[in-house]
Amino acid sequence: MRVSRVPRPLSMIAPTDTDTFGQPGPLLSFVVPAYDRPWLLRTALGSLAKQETTRPFEVVVTDDLGLAETRQVVDTCGIDGVRYVRNPMRLGGVGNWNRGLALARGEWVSVLHEDDALYPWFVDRVAQRLGAGVAAVAVRCSRGGTPAAVPRPEGSPRARSYPSPLFLKGAMTPFPGVVFPRALLHRLGGFDERWGSLADFEFWYRLSQQGKVEVLQEIGAFYRVSDSQWTNRAWPEMLRRAHLLRLRIAREQFPENARFARWMARFFTRRNAREYASRFGPTAPILEHVARFDRMPLRGLPSGWVWAGLRLLAPGAAGGQGHPLRPSPAVPPARETSATCSHV
Structure with missing residues (x-):
């Protein structure tokens, strides 16, 4: 599949019989696309089960015709009301993200891949930054082969803005730990499959055209990195x-x-x-x-x-003067410290 000069996004989230857009729901929905790594999915769901919050959130797991053990992991994850959906046909990576997002009921949504995880304070810290005019809230990530223990953040969460021009360098954060409004998701049509492995980067850029993107200056998610993720080809x-x-x-x-x-x-x-x-x-x-x-x-x-x-x-960046935003058509691994640290 070759990408033309600049493909414009289509509506990637098509309404279905189970589409929940417009229905009342919790504050936040976590969509967990699953395929063939139930042993990692257990860690991802476990990190959601350990969230230290009283704020309502839901978890939707979409199984892209993966291993049979996936259903067992979901049934035993300890999350009240977790929803498991097995796709009728294989949708592929980005298609599976969009499928889960179409089923989400939360005012805000987030995608958590089966090989990533969140720290226990994620929901409570991010929720403090959600509000009108915000297009996305992200956190810094620890990275590596296994989740590291990191210091528990204290005080009010501090954030930096990440305006659209900064995407010229790259996305504001790795994939896990980005929360955005479900209404914007549907307005923009979801993630564009034609961008393949860069569908997240391209979608975050489009989100940045719709409001403020904030990055909390604290670690709240774990991004698993493996040299086998992408081949040399x-x-x-x-x-x-x-x-x-x-x-x-x-x-x-x-x-x-x-x-x-x-x-x-x-x-x-x-x-x-x-x-x-x-x-x-x-x-x-x-x-x-x-x-x-x-x-x-x-x-x-x-x-x-x-x-x-x-x-x-870049306007809105620290010390930047910049120019008005133009609408688009269409951390290093954390070191383990003392008992004030927490594992995912």
Whole structure:
């Protein structure tokens, strides 16, 4: 599947007999797309069962015709009222996300993959930032092969805004721990399957056009990272899609500085390519991408300088002046500390 210049989102969430949009529901819905890793799903659901909150939330698990053990894990997860839905046909990754979101009843929704998890304070901390004008609230994530113990946050949650121009560098956070209004989800049509592995990045960018995106300056989620997540063959296509999306953001956010914005898009894509080459080895496809972007001028600038310049241009970012937002058509792993830390 090839992505054209800039595909515009279609309505990816089609109404069904069980579509609950417009019906009263809890404050928050967690959608957990499941497939073939019930041993990891147990950890994800366990992290929801351990939420230290009195705020109402629901959990919807959508099984994309995975292993038989998936149903058993859901039935024994200890979450009151958890809903299990087995898809009538295999929908694929992004399709399964949208299926679960169409079934959600909460005013706010969040997708938690079966291999990720949330810390016990997630719901209570995020709920304090939900309100009018907010398009998304995200948290910082610990990363690795297993959840780490991290300090329990204290005081009122502090947040930084992440306006649309900053997406030229990348998304505001890894996938877990992003909460957004269900009404906006339906207005935007859901995640666009045509973007494949970048469907989340593209959707967060569209969300940022609709209101304020906030990132809590504390760890609230765990993002599982594995070198086997993507094959060497997949990285070049992922880089290509990422660069297409950055070019779209550059064109929409900086029309009066088109050449500079395109240079920044190339700079950050080159940075990704070099990171992939360092992490996965000097494979020919990745080196080809690195060589292509190595021809750009000023490629040796420190990435921190470029990021600081982008923040200065972005309205709403710390210290930024920027320009008005233009509507779009269409952490390192935490260290274990003392008893004030908590595991997922």
